[in-house]
Amino acid sequence: MASAITLLSSNFTIPSHFKTCSPIISRSIIISTTTSLSFRVSFLQSDSRVLSNRLKSIRCQALGDNNTSLDSTVYQGIYGPWSVDQSDVREVILYRSGLVTAAASFVIAASTAFLPEENPFREFLKQDLNFLYALGAGGLGLSLFLIHIYVTEIKRTLQALWALGVVGSLATYLSLAQAVGQSLPDYVVDNPAAVWLVGPLFAALTGLVFKEGLCYGKLEAGILTFVIPTVLLGHLTGLMDDGVKLSLLGVWMALFVIFSARKFTQPIKDDIGDKSVFIFSALPENEKKALLEKLEDQNTNQP
Template sequence: MAVVSVVSSTIHFALFHRPLQISTVCPCSSSVSCRWRKTASRKQSLYSRGKDSELMVRRAVGEGGESGSSADVVYRGVYGPWTVDSDDIREVILYRSGLVTAATSFLIAASPSFLPESSTISHVIKQNHDLLYAIGTGGLGLSLVLIHIYVTPIKRFLQALWAAGVIGSLATYVNSALPLNESLPSYVFYLPLSIWLVGPLFASLTGLVFKEGLCYGKLEAGVLTFVIPMLLLGHLSGLMGDGVEHNLLALWMVLFAVFAARKFTQPIKDDIGDKSVFMFNALPEDEKRTRIQKLEQEQQ
């Protein structure tokens, strides 16, 4: 479970202690080219920290001068203009829906901790713990597939953590929880050492909320970055009392609910980022060099 405690620092190091390279080879040997690439890297870094570095141009529709729809808004990115299309909107909605699914499943699954033991609702929820765990895991996985992160290795790292957590969860359930007729969450609760196997799943969630807190300055996401590993590591070590664990779980539930709900208050373009960067990364190497040369000429 040590991976949960280091995932935030790993992402922070990757974002702030290494330059954001769009191409592994500097296309030109001139100092002008390299200076331009450093400027582009700084711009992207600023955007990833939530600073809006785009120039937005609204096109008038008709003679009335009213602003157009989202498709009529052009954003000036590092590598050229871009617009929000229907595919972008669909991806962002699915990304946010995945987060809502994960948060809702977690809230329902954790609620018996705050309900009377003899409650019918509590009993029904406990009977469906594994289903809720699977639904929440699927929602988180969907969001990690659709999340927009400029540094691809970070995205792949979070996805790898999720996959490792899924494998560990399945192994724990099939080999340990199921033979004892226990749900996976209950088994992990009563046998803290099993957190080592399911922990990477929550480490991927920690990385996601860290990214959200870093990019958009969301307080609830920033606090979640610490609450999640604190609760899991505290339960794993046995050094945290039941009362403290109970309070941290309640805080996790509240913050996760606020975080998921507030995602739908953001403009669609926020979760897209600078689309020109992703468009540039998708180009073949020769087209990348051509694009950079063209941008250099425009700046002269």
């Protein structure tokens, strides 16, 4: 740098009336050059600090705010440590409550199939079948909205099936069931072809219990994965007599109650999964790349 300034000074003659200012000019050149270099160094340091702070914020986000953390346990995830906070607990409770709502609504509505026709309680329940159906569909929708699945496409598929089933159910009730003075469940029972319209809703339920059975090894969830489509397909095709359908319906009811009740015996963290994966998935691509490079460097430097 000094040689460059000397070279410039040797090739540049300062007029005599400016000679008294030459020290000031020289100092100005040096100060300007030094300031430029300082700015570049400062910019690089600032850029490095931004990346470092961003990576730290990812870690803090995974761990949760200290003021809201309900569990001091820190779990090691694939992309960093994480802990359970209040929002996690709230989501898990709502997820499980949605399942309980769906199960309770289904069991109450389906119990009419086992009650004698002259039973007054049966007549009372049959007046509210549409409400129970809507309540159960809403509970299932809440659970599908809050469910934690690592593969986003699978979650979106289950949600799309639920939405398709809701639309089909509304169309069936408004266009067909209401015209003949029946509730939606009664119309589906009397008209097996209507399973095509309401079926996607139960396909979404089947996907949810399959996920639960696969992740946690729950026997009741695994059995439900086969019972639900078997009952629906048996009713749709007419290849299953009423006695078999009632038996499988009873199994469905019992297992659904066990499944939803046992959800509350699991630790909260089970329904969260690896929280670091969800935080990582929400990052922009450039930040994902930076975090992966940092994790790779850390693994390389470990003895």
